[in-house]
Amino acid sequence: MQFFPPLQPATLIKRYKRFLADVVTADGRELTLHCANTGAMTGCATPGDTVWYSTSDNPKRKYAHSWELSETQDGHWICVNTLRANQLVREAIEQQRIPELSGYSKLGAEVRYGTENSRIDLLLQAENRPECYIEVKSVTLLQQGCGYFPDAVTLRGQKHLRELQSMAEQGKRTILFFAVLHSGIESVAPAHHIDPRYAELLTQVQENGVEVMCYGAELSAEGMQLTERLPLVIPGR
Known part of the structure; x- marks a missing residue:
């Protein structure tokens, strides 16, 4: 971008x-x-x-x-412009720069789904493959050398995790995608100290088939792009 x-x-x-x-x-x-x-x-x-x-x-x-x-x-x-996260992820997918998300022929955005009146950020489709539902979150909170999400209690974010788990249980591919938009963040963790319920749900949905991906980005006044995959840190694992 x-x-x-x-x-x-x-x-x-x-x-x-x-x-x-x-x-x-x-x-x-x-x-x-x-x-x-x-x-x-x-x-x-x-x-x-x-x-x-x-x-x-x-x-x-x-x-x-x-x-x-x-x-x-x-x-x-x-x-800090949260609208950019979806744009960056979409661009990276279209340019085949995220190997885990290659091979899909159709890409939709803001598609209604689920039972809680939600819209999925990105929907990937291809023949003979399950649909792939991607919820994108921007990570910008840096504390003690780690990036955390969320930076405030998020009932909306909790809802998105429930929706992703529900789709995974129906045989769909589901992904929580953390776009790390802070140059000082080298790993991501759920912010249990800010929203313990979100952190609990994140662990739960992972155990029930939801994938979690974290990608860092290069940021400058000229442009931005996603670069490399970063580790997700789950306390106790």
Whole structure:
């Protein structure tokens, strides 16, 4: 994924109302950016960090600028725009850069499924193969050298795990895909200290046929792409 034009830098003043952030550009202008990330963004929104933003030419947008990346004062790059995770995974699949997900002829997105009124992020299909349901999650929380998911209690995420298990029990291939969008994260673990129920469900669904994949990414103001598979760490295993 390339950014055209390349992202522009600014310094973060503050994030507020979940969807907004104030920044100051290199030439001293203050801008308000739209923030597509509604999560806690722990460690991703520290005042003084460098923010990299894109600009839309859509005249109907109230806020023309969007917060895409953070460059922390420790030198880490983080993609804070959660919409990018699905795009990166889809691009990598289409370019055959994820060997575990090659060989499918059709790729759908946001397809309704399950019994709890859900939409699957990506659906892969091919003749003579079970359908493959992929739920994508963005991992950006770095603590004590490990990446954790989720960064806040997520009832929606718990629902997605239940839906994946249900499809696995029907003979479908199901995958929880962690897109690791923080350059400092080298492994992923369920955040039992934040959402113990999610962590319990993750272990449960793995035991019932749901695959879990973690992939890191290269991040820069010019573009992003998924790179290599990272380990999943389950305490006690």
